[in-house]
Each structure stands twice: as C-alpha cells, then as structure tokens.
Amino acid sequence: MSTANMQVPLYLHYSGAVKRRAPLWCARATPHVQLWVFSKHLQKKSLTLNVIFSIILFMAFGIKIFNANGTSEIFGSSVSGSHFLASGSVSLAGGATSSAISCEGMTSSNTSTVGVSAGSNVFNTPTITRGTGSFTIKNNGGSTTTFTYFAYRF
C-alpha cells in the first residue's frame, strides 16, 4: 500500500449526526447523545480538528469516509458496503439437514438486508431455511455432499 493510500483516513467528513450510546450506568438517562457536525477534517499528522457545529435542520446525517483525493465516498451514509456474518462448510448425508448455523441479524424474512448462499460442486442445489439468528442447509441429493456457505449483511 502506498503512502498516498495510507492518507485516506485523514479525510474523514462527518456531515451529520453521530450517535453515541450512553454508558450502561446511565441507562436511565437519554439513551443517545446526538452530535450534529457540519464538517470535520483530520489533517495529516497535526491531527488538527476542525469541528463546526451546525443547527441547520435539513443537513444530511451520517458518516462519510472519502478516498485519498477526497472525491469519492468509499464508506458512509451513501455507501454502506457489505458485512461478513458467517462462512464455512458442512458435510451432509443425502437428505440430511445441518444443525443451526449462527447468523447474527438474520430473520426469516429480512432477505433485503441479510443474505446467504450455499453450494457444492455437484448438480445439487440445497434448501436454505432462514431462522432468527441462524439458518440451516438441507442436502436435497442422495449422496453425502459438502456445502460451502457464506452469509452477509448489506
């Protein structure tokens, strides 16, 4: 990785509210402290922090991290990216169903935010059954097959 690339974290643009969880010891207090930030620049080495608070009501919310040139948002409120949840392989006898495979955040219906795939190197598409916080894989074939799976959030 080049030096230039390593400068990426220097250009952190906060264009909205950052939510901070309250400590447990003050759980009865307001659960979130909302900080509205108009702009914030961390400059190389000097780490100069320039924070301007804004009360503009229509400002955007979120975190934005830009590339080295500051031209493209690579992570933030407009570029959510993908998240790893689980991966691995499981060997199943013909007709067998796996034990529940842990998958944080999964529900039976949230296919628009949590996905999973499981395949093998034979002509055999397994049945994936989504649950709450987990899923199972069923071997629909007649012989023992190893399935590799990958679950993600987006």
Add this chain to the structure above:
Amino acid sequence: MAFGIEGTTDSGGFLIDSNTTATEYLTVVSSGTTNAGASVTRQAGDLVFAKPTGTSSSTANRVIYDSVSSSTAVKFLHQVNHVVLRKAQSTTISGSNFGIQIKNASNVIIFDSRSATSGMKILGGKAQSAYTTAMQPNNSASVNVTSPATSFGGVSTIIHSGSPTNVYIACLGGYYDINGNFQLVVGGAYYDYSNNRILGEGYFDLDVFSPSTTFGIAPFGDIITGELVT
C-alpha cells in the same frame, strides 16, 4: 458494552454497529483482472466480486465461476475484473496511527478506516426465491438460444436492471464444468449490454448417451450486486 457507535445510511439502512458480535465490515483489499481459466486467491471469509472485462464479446460477457471446489480460490471461465473484500480484522495495516477503528464488545476490529482505500457500494440484492437462472445466448454448451431468457418457470432471471457496465456481482456460490461430454453452469451471470440488465445463467447440457438440456437451475443462494468506488 458501555460505549459504542452506530451508523446508518441516508435511508436508514445498516452502516456500522459496534453493538454486534459477529458482523464485520468487508473492506476492499485488492482488485484487478483475472484471465479466462485463472483464479483469484482468497482467504476464509473473503468475498469476491467480478464483472466481465469487456462489453463487446458475445461469448465472454458473463461471469461464470467456481467458488465451491476450493476454499482458497475462485476460478473463472471467462476473463473478469475482480474485487476482493476482507474482514477488517484480517487486513494488513502498516504505518499510520490515525483514523477510525471500531471494535465490538469482544474487542474484534469490525472497521478500520486505514484499510479502506476504496469501497464496494452495494446496489441491491436478490433473494434465492426471487430469481432463477436459465441458458442464455452464446453459451458454452453451443446450444442455440436466440434471445436472452428473462424468466424461467414463471420466475425472473433478472439480477440487475440498468446499465451493467460498472456492476459487479458477488461470487457467493457458483460452479461450472465444461467438457466434451457435458456442460454444467450453476449460479452464473449473463451481462445483457444490449438491454441494460444482468440475467442469471445456469444449465446442464448432456452430449453423450441421451443428449438433453436442462434449463432453469435454481441458484445456490441469495446474491448482491455492487459498484466499485475508488
């Protein structure tokens, strides 16, 4: 956990949440070109995206891959541009001691801005039940298909609508075996540049004994599409 950070997208979608136990941001660690028949190396937990390198080829305008035969590589039938994403805790950081690093309650690094030099913007996803695959024109089985198949058995094959030029598909579950006796493709993607869409491609074509062709193979699972942001 006493402290933490939670971020959402403009539309309220998930961005980052330190109050998770096994949800880790996947950052772009490499990108490049993989030639036909070659493989992209991966580590456990890596997610590989790919798209065809060209837009003019009638036979190579597709992503057909094998992600199940090897746990350390994804092999491609045709030349592709690839992007590899990796968990933040598994990325290599050198030098700088500034930026944002987010850990979960178990002290696992789930995001580190020092490794984020580019991003894969997720454009959308399709549940396994919401799409299927079919044989598409100019396939590797040399079966004559005159026009792109947008559905099979009443189920759509459309993975992405809109210009596919800069769109990558996640290589989550795919397999192919092309030989003289049969041709099998599961979980492939056909880039229909003429009609601005990406369609699922999957088939089994048997050439010996009792020649036959099977279309409409169900995909191995859900799929997502993304756009590389550099």
